[in-house]
Every structure is written in C-alpha cells, then in structure tokens.
Amino acid sequence: MVAVGASAGGVQALCALAGGLPAGYPGALLVVLHVSRAAPSALPAILSRSGPLPAQTARDGERVLAGRIYVAPSDHHLLLLGGHLRLSHGPAENCHRPAVDPLFRSVARAAGHRAIGVVLSGSRDDGAAGLAAVAARGGVTVVQDPEDALHPSMPRAAMKAVRPDHTVPAAEIGALLAAITAEPLPPDAGAGRLPAPAGLGCPSCGGLLPLDDRPLPRLVCPAGHAWSPESLLTEQSEVLDGALRTALRALQDRADLGRRMAGGHDERLHRLADDAESAAGTLRHLIARLGATTAE
Known part of the structure; x- marks a missing residue:
C-alpha cells in the first residue's frame, strides 16, 4: 500500500511518478495533494493521462483495488481502514x-510493514510526522530528492524527521516502487508509542496539546486540530500578531478617549492617555521586531 503526499509543485512530481509506474503494478496508491477546499480536483484525470494506471477520486467506503490510484477529494482527509477508503x-x-499526515498515519496503522510512504514537492512540513509513523511501523520511506523538487520544503522536512530508505528524483520513484513491491516483506516492526502531555495551547481553540514522544513531535488537541512543529509556530505567529494588534488598537483608543475627555483641565486623564500612548509605542516596536524575526 503506497501513500503519497504533495503540495506546491506536486502535480509535476505526481505526473512523473505515475509515468514511471509499470502497467500491471500490483499495488495501490493513495494520494493527497493540497488543493483548494472549494473546487473539485482535476488531478485524477491528469494522472490517468500521465501513466498506465487509472486514477480516480476516492469514495467513502470504497474497497481498495490493486493497480489503481486513489486521489483525496477537496476538503476531505483520505484515510485507509481495513482495506477500505474512508473520507x-x-x-x-x-x-x-x-x-x-492523517493519510500516512492511517496507512501505517492499516498496512504496517507493508506500507510505503512517499513525500514529494511541497511547502512547509506536512507529511514529515506521517512519514515518521510509517517508519515506526516498519514501512518503507521514500522522499523526492530536494534538488529535483520545485518546492523542497516538504522533502527536506521529511528527511529531518526520518532517514529515508530512498531519496530519488520524482521520475525514478515509479520504477522504485515496482522494485520495492517485488521484494520480500520485512518483519513487522510493531506499534508506536502513546502521546504524553505537552502543556501547549492549540492556536485554533485553546485546547491542551499532547506531544508524541518521537523524534518529530506531532501535536493534537482534544478537538482534533493537529499540528507539526513548523505549522504550529506559523499559526502561533499569526495568532500572536493578531492579538498584539488588537491590544495596540485598544491602547490607541484609550489614549484618544482620555485626551478627548480631559480637554485641557483633567490631569489624571492626561496621564492615563500618556501611559496608553507610551504602551502603544512599546507594542508597535514589539510587533515590528516579531515581524522581522518571523520573516527571517
């Protein structure tokens, strides 16, 4: 069972992979490409034209058949459960x-040492924690050579999470998958470990985030929002920036209101306005400094 993940630049990489697969390939490919949640994906038609295997949009409850490519539909996670697809x-x-990540985790659980995880071109680090889950269950890990990827962030993040079994250009992955599938299966590596508390807050809902005791932590709050470290840092930066700017507006309003109410007579309100303006100035400096740090 092959799980493939891609993002920016992934269409080209997926087409190259599909074109390298042999006719009669005995495995099935489950594919996630980051796409808009609002529009249907044209990827199945593109992949069907790119290689010998038919590609289709995954349907909930569908039994997985060999020699097919199943593509996650927009706005739905694609999972594998008991030989069937779940959306x-x-x-x-x-x-x-x-x-x-959820696709890779489900394939790791369902297929164990028979799983193959493939990370292709993309931005940020989705797939890195999932590939670590595949490796932890004894599956085979494949990463597109970052030098071959249009956007190398996802391959590089995956290579930081695990030492991949294979790092090759996208055009060579199809033949590699055929060779791996023909090899005898390795022993089952067994299950992974349970998460431990982390004491961090989820940026989406404020729930407590537990932390996997693994080389690359993955954090999931009780509501189900899941984050890799890089995604969490990015979202925290956006939430923090919004909170600071809200506080800045409140201080500016407080200073303006104090000035208006004080007129030229109330010394207490003038001091209140001065303090608010001073705090607003400090906050502007902090926002600028944090913005520069994030940009780096």
Whole structure:
C-alpha cells in the first residue's frame, strides 16, 4: 500500500511518478495533494493521462483495488481502514484538509510493514510526522530528492524527521516502487508509542496539546486540530500578531478617549492617555521586531 503526499509543485512530481509506474503494478496508491477546499480536483484525470494506471477520486467506503490510484477529494482527509477508503471532514491538520499526515498515519496503522510512504514537492512540513509513523511501523520511506523538487520544503522536512530508505528524483520513484513491491516483506516492526502531555495551547481553540514522544513531535488537541512543529509556530505567529494588534488598537483608543475627555483641565486623564500612548509605542516596536524575526 503506497501513500503519497504533495503540495506546491506536486502535480509535476505526481505526473512523473505515475509515468514511471509499470502497467500491471500490483499495488495501490493513495494520494493527497493540497488543493483548494472549494473546487473539485482535476488531478485524477491528469494522472490517468500521465501513466498506465487509472486514477480516480476516492469514495467513502470504497474497497481498495490493486493497480489503481486513489486521489483525496477537496476538503476531505483520505484515510485507509481495513482495506477500505474512508473520507473524513475532521479538523484541518497543518492548516490543510486534505492533509498528508492523517493519510500516512492511517496507512501505517492499516498496512504496517507493508506500507510505503512517499513525500514529494511541497511547502512547509506536512507529511514529515506521517512519514515518521510509517517508519515506526516498519514501512518503507521514500522522499523526492530536494534538488529535483520545485518546492523542497516538504522533502527536506521529511528527511529531518526520518532517514529515508530512498531519496530519488520524482521520475525514478515509479520504477522504485515496482522494485520495492517485488521484494520480500520485512518483519513487522510493531506499534508506536502513546502521546504524553505537552502543556501547549492549540492556536485554533485553546485546547491542551499532547506531544508524541518521537523524534518529530506531532501535536493534537482534544478537538482534533493537529499540528507539526513548523505549522504550529506559523499559526502561533499569526495568532500572536493578531492579538498584539488588537491590544495596540485598544491602547490607541484609550489614549484618544482620555485626551478627548480631559480637554485641557483633567490631569489624571492626561496621564492615563500618556501611559496608553507610551504602551502603544512599546507594542508597535514589539510587533515590528516579531515581524522581522518571523520573516527571517
């Protein structure tokens, strides 16, 4: 069972992969590409034209058949459960739905050492934690060579999470999958470990985030919002920036109101306005400093 994840630049990489698969390939490919939640994906038609295997949009409850490519529909996570496909409208992970990590985790659980995880071109780090889950269950890990990827962030993040079994250009992955599938299966590596508390707050809902005791932590709040470290830092930065700007507006309003109410006579209100303006100036400096740090 092959799970494939891609984002920016992923269409080209997926077409190259599909074009390298042999006719009669005995495995099935489950594919997640980050797409808009509002529009249907044209990827199945594109992949069907790119190689010998037929591609189709995954349907909930559908039995997985060999020699086919199943593509996650827009706005739904694609999961594997007991040899059947499941579509989930659960919380976004790493700011995406569909996301790569839930697909990889489900395939790792369902297929164990028979799973193959493939990370292709993309921005940020979705798929890195999922690939670690595949490796933890004894599956095979494949990463597109970052030098070959239009957007190398996802491949590089995956390579930081695990030492991949194979790192090759996208055009060579199809033949590689055929060779891997023909090899004898390795022993089952067994199940992963349970998460431990982390004491961090979810940026989406404020719920407590537990932390996997693994080389690359993955954090999930009780509501189901899931984050990789990079995605969490990015979202925290956006939430923090919004909160600071809200506080800045409140201080500016407080200073303006104090000036208006004081007129030229009330010294207490003038001091209140001065303090608010001073705090607003400090906050502007902090916002600018944090913005520069985030940009770096």
